[in-house]
Amino acid sequence: MKTIFAGTTLALAATIGLAAQSSTVKQRTKIEVKDGKEVTVTGCIRAADAGPGFLLTHVDSRNEQAGSTYALVGEDKDVAQHVGHLVEIRGKATDIGDDGKVEVTTKTKVEREHADDTHAKTHEEIKGPTAFPYLGVKSVKMLRDTCS
Numbered sequence: 001m002k003t004i005f006a007g008t009t010l011a012l013a014a015t016i017g018l019a020a021q022s023s024t025v026k027q028r029t030k031i032e033v034k035d036g037k038e039v040t041v042t043g044c045i046r047a048a049d050a051g052p053g054f055l056l057t058h059v060d061s062r063n064e065q066a067g068s069t070y071a072l073v074g075e076d077k078d079v080a081q082h083v084g085h086l087v088e089i090r091g092k093a094t095d096i097g098d099d100g101k102v103e104v105t106t107k108t109k110v111e112r113e114h115a116d117d118t119h120a121k122t123h124e125e126i127k128g129p130t131a132f133p134y135l136g137v138k139s140v141k142m143l144r145d146t147c148s
Contacts, residue, residue, distance in 0.1 A: 024111045031073045032103050033136030034125075036092035041135070043089070044147035045072070045082045054079045056089060056135060058147065073102065074137035086144040095133030102126040102134050 043059040048071070059068040070093065072079055094102060108120045126134075 022113045026109045026111070027106065029104065029106045032105075033073055033092040033094055033134050034101050034103050036094045036101075036134075036136060038090070039093045039135070040088060040090045041070070041093075042086065042143060043070075044086055045079055045084070047083060054083070055132065056087075069132050070135035071132040072137050073134050078140050079137060082140055082142055084145075084147060085142050086147050088141045088143055089135065089137055089139070091138045092136040093133060094135075 041056065041059050043056040046055055046057055047053075048055055054072045056070040056072055059070060072089070074091070102125070104122075104124045104126065106122045110118045112118075
């Protein structure tokens, strides 16, 4: 009986010690189009099917064939308010010319209550063909409040 009581007390003490420690994870990801070509395109904004983000569909521009689709990169708050709208977007496109690439930088900070904070940073470059070409959004102008 003493061993059961001692084992239970030890397990309870270990659980209390773990519960007293807490941590907060903060993560920020920045995605930028680098070395792309400046373009002005019109199209319809919609939410991406998988994961966060937005797409520009039914693209029409002097540089592209009508009907192209771009994955939009930049400040989501500027784009989110125009979902379902026909818009004109100015920015850098990755699919025109050979120099376009996308840089993804993620910074992670873990703040611990009773230990040192930790910091991590990852950096990745995406070059070459992808499911959709990327368009780094510099400005969005609504042309019509519907896409039809």
